[in-house]
Amino acid sequence: MPADLFLFDDPETLVNLYQKTRDYSTNLLAGLTAEDCQSQSMDDASPTKWHLAHVTWFFEVMVLKQFESDFKYWRPEFAVLFNSYYNIIGDKHPRAKRGLLTRPSLEDVLEWRKNIDSRVVKLLNNNPTKEIKWLITLGINHEQQHQELIQTDLQHLFSNNSLYPVYSRGPSPFNITTHEPQWISSKEGLNQVGFEGKGFHFDNESPRHSVFIQPSAMRSSLVTNAEWLEFMRSGGYQNSSLWLDEGWAWVKRERIKEPMYWNESADGADGAESIKTAPQLSDFNQFSLRGNLPLVGSECVTHISYFEADAFARWASENLPDFAGARLPTEFEWEVFASTQANMFNDLFGQTWQWTCSNYASYPGYRPWSGLAGEYNGKFMVNQMVLRGSSAFTSPDHSRVSYRNFFPTHARWQLTGLRLAKDLS
Numbered sequence: 001m002p003a004d005l006f007l008f009d010d011p012e013t014l015v016n017l018y019q020k021t022r023d024y025s026t027n028l029l030a031g032l033t034a035e036d037c038q039s040q041s042m043d044d045a046s047p048t049k050w051h052l053a054h055v056t057w058f059f060e061v062m063v064l065k066q067f068e069s070d071f072k073y074w075r076p077e078f079a080v081l082f083n084s085y086y087n088i089i090g091d092k093h094p095r096a097k098r099g100l101l102t103r104p105s106l107e108d109v110l111e112w113r114k115n116i117d118s119r120v121v122k123l124l125n126n127n128p129t130k131e132i133k134w135l136i137t138l139g140i141n142h143e144q145q146h147q148e149l150i151q152t153d154l155q156h157l158f159s160n161n162s163l164y165p166v167y168s169r170g171p172s173p174f175n176i177t178t179h180e181p182q183w184i185s186s187k188e189g190l191n192q193v194g195f196e197g198k199g200f201h202f203d204n205e206s207p208r209h210s211v212f213i214q215p216s217a218m219r220s221s222l223v224t225n226a227e228w229l230e231f232m233r234s235g236g237y238q239n240s241s242l243w244l245d246e247g248w249a250w251v252k253r254e255r256i257k258e259p260m261y262w263n264e265s266a267d268g269a270d271g272a273e274s275i276k277t278a279p280q281l282s283d284f285n286q287f288s289l290r291g292n293l294p295l296v297g298s299e300c301v302t303h304i305s306y307f308e309a310d311a312f313a314r315w316a317s318e319n320l321p322d323f324a325g326a327r328l329p330t331e332f333e334w335e336v337f338a339s340t341q342a343n344m345f346n347d348l349f350g351q352t353w354q355w356t357c358s359n360y361a362s363y364p365g366y367r368p369w370s371g372l373a374g375e376y377n378g379k380f381m382v383n384q385m386v387l388r389g390s391s392a393f394t395s396p397d398h399s400r401v402s403y404r405n406f407f408p409t410h411a412r413w414q415l416t417g418l419r420l421a422k423d424l425s
Contacts, residue, residue, distance in 0.1 A: 011124045014133060018124070021140045022117055024395065025052060026110070028150050031167060034106045040099025041160050044413065045153035050082065050098045052150075053109045055143040056116050057082035061089060062372055063135050064119055074112050075104075086375050137200055138373055144395040151289060151393040156413045159261055159287045167289035173392035174299040175347055177224055183217040183322075183422065184341060191336045194363060195402040204377040205402040207365045211332045215424040218329060218337040222347050222354070223312065223418050225281070226297030228304075231312050232258060232279050234319060242314045247307030250410055260303035260412045261287040262295065300417050302352045306385045306409040309355040309418040316420060329421035331358035331404065334388040338401045349399045352417035353387040360384035360406040384408055391415035 029037065029048070037048040046054075061079055065071050073079065081101060083092040093101065104112070123132060151167075158165045194208035195201035237257050240248050250256065265285045284295040304312075309328060317326040329337070334356055338348050361381050368378040384406040390399035393415055407414060 011128055011133070014136060015121055015124050018120060018136060018140055019117070021143050021395075022113070025055065025143060025147055025150070026113070028147065032154075036154070036157070036165075037106050038099065038102065039157055040096075041153070041157040042413075043096040044411070045156050046095075046098050046149065047101075048150050048154060049106050049109055050101065051146045051153070052106075052113065053078070053082045053104075054084055055139070055146050056109070056113045058139050058142055059116050059120050059136070063132065063139060064116065064123065066135075066372075067123060067129075067132050068119060074115055078104075078112070085379075086372070088372060088375060135373070138376075141200055141202070141398065144398040147395045148391065148393045148398075152414050155261070155287070155289050158289070164287055164292040166291040169290065172290065172296070172299065174296075174302075174351060176296075176298045177221050177300075177347075178298075179221070181219055181221040184220055184337065185424065186213055186216045186218060186333055186421075187336050187340055188213050188215045191332070193332050193335045193402070195400075199400075201400070201402060202377055202404075203366070203369050204360075204362070204381075204404050207363055209364050211336075213333060213336055216329075216333060216421055217424055218333065218341075219420045219422075220345055221419075222300035222351060223420065224297060225286075225295055225299055225301050227316075228259065228301040228312065229279060229281060229297070231315050234315065236311060236315050239315075242311040244307060244310060246409070247305075247311060250305075250307055256308070258284070259301055259308070263287060263292065265294065300347065300352050302415050302417050303412045304355075304416055304418070305412040306355050306407075308412070309416075310357070312418065313420055317422075323420070323422065325422040325424075326420045327422065328355055328357040328418065331356040331386040331388055333421055334419070335401055338388070349390045350392060350394065352389070352415045353391050353405050354389045354417060354419045356386045356388055358386040360386050360404070380406065387416060 029052075032048065034049075037052075040047050040050075057078060060074065061083075065073075079089070080091045081093045083089055084095075085092070120136065124136065128136075154167060158167065189212065190210050191213050192208055193211050195205040196208050236242060237251060243251060262284045263286075265283055281295050281297045285292045286295045287293075313327045316323040320326070334354065341348070362378065366378070368374045369376060385408070387405040387407065388403070390403065391414070407416070
């Protein structure tokens with residue numbers, strides 16, 4: 001348990017947060033069928049039913065098993081079926097085969113959730129120790145992460161259905177860029193980064209430490225679909241000189257031609273030939289949980305890989321006026337910028353995760369958490385890149401300046417976009 005962790009002194013407050021979080025997860029089932037919740041569209045994604053079961057597994061195995069005096073598994077075999085990556089806990093069902101778990105049923109999983117919820121609340125109402133409150137707080141934040149994954153995994157699943165199912169008919173969650181983008185100078189010199197203050201934070205957000213920021217600037221707006229279209233029109237996906245070698249091999253191997261979920265619109269004036277030679281906004285739809293809708297040029301581009309973000313930055317530096325030296329920011333440039341500019345711009349959070357050029361690694365003085373939670377983040381600090389901000393799918397109260405998301409360079413089924421930086425001479 002972190003020595004500096006803030007804990008709710010009033011268990012009732014933690015009970016309310018726990019119940020609110022658990023209700024938010026089940027509310028995501030609205031409009032879904034049992035079949036929707038069962039299916040797995042790729043190895044990196046998981047069925048909605050599995051997500052709901054896994055976060056329940058967390059509270060049963062990581063909390064109740066350790067502290068409930070008369071503990072008994074709801075069903076002992078669930079301890080294997082719904083373990084994700086906790087090797088210290090024991091065996092796991094293969095990740096790529098989660099969609100084959102037709103049993104237990106969705107109804108069984110929801111019944112299990114209710115049983116665990118009543119027992120966790122009882123534990124919280126019985127003078128809980130600091131360690132109990134800490135693990136439940138961790139479990140709440142862990143479930144909030146899976147709430148985002150439920151939505152991104154559903155989007156990938158539905159995108160593989162030619163019916164293009166609609167999950168939500170609400171308005172677009174993305175801001176429309178209306179102001180003239182500008183370059184905002186960064187706070188150069190020594191700056192402090194990492195979590196500070198009271199409140200929950202993950203192990204990879206600390207310790208707070210000093211970094212040196214070179215003279216640089218950040219773009220006030222996220223890169224938009226219209227700007228990305230210009231990259232495509234200039235042959236960005238065909239120009240090997242813009243790409244990292246591994247990225248170019250990925251483009252050729254996977255036949256990447258546009259961001260994930262862009263697809264040809266039936267209303268495109270010239271059909272496939274137009275898209276090939278001079279693509280227009282009207283040539284494309286974009287699939288989202290709101291269905292397959294016309295591409296909106298003023299919304300931020302999403303569902304791009306690190307490879308694509310890096311290539312776009314290189315193209316912008318070479319081809320756009322006022323973009324000389326454009327590149328992806330370091331994660332520390334992003335954090336310092338967000339710390340000083342958060343009140344000025346409303347697209348730092350809640351729109352799209354933003355790629356940085358920083359490898360996911362530990363901070364100076366980092367120590368993994370002790371106990372069962374020690375496997376949480378540290379074991380993934382290799383072959384990943386850091387993303388900052390938060391997305392339209394990020395759960396309420398789960399965003400902060402120091403938050404470090406991370407994915408491999410090819411990943412793009414998450415809501416990932418970019419904000420450019422540039423060096424100042």
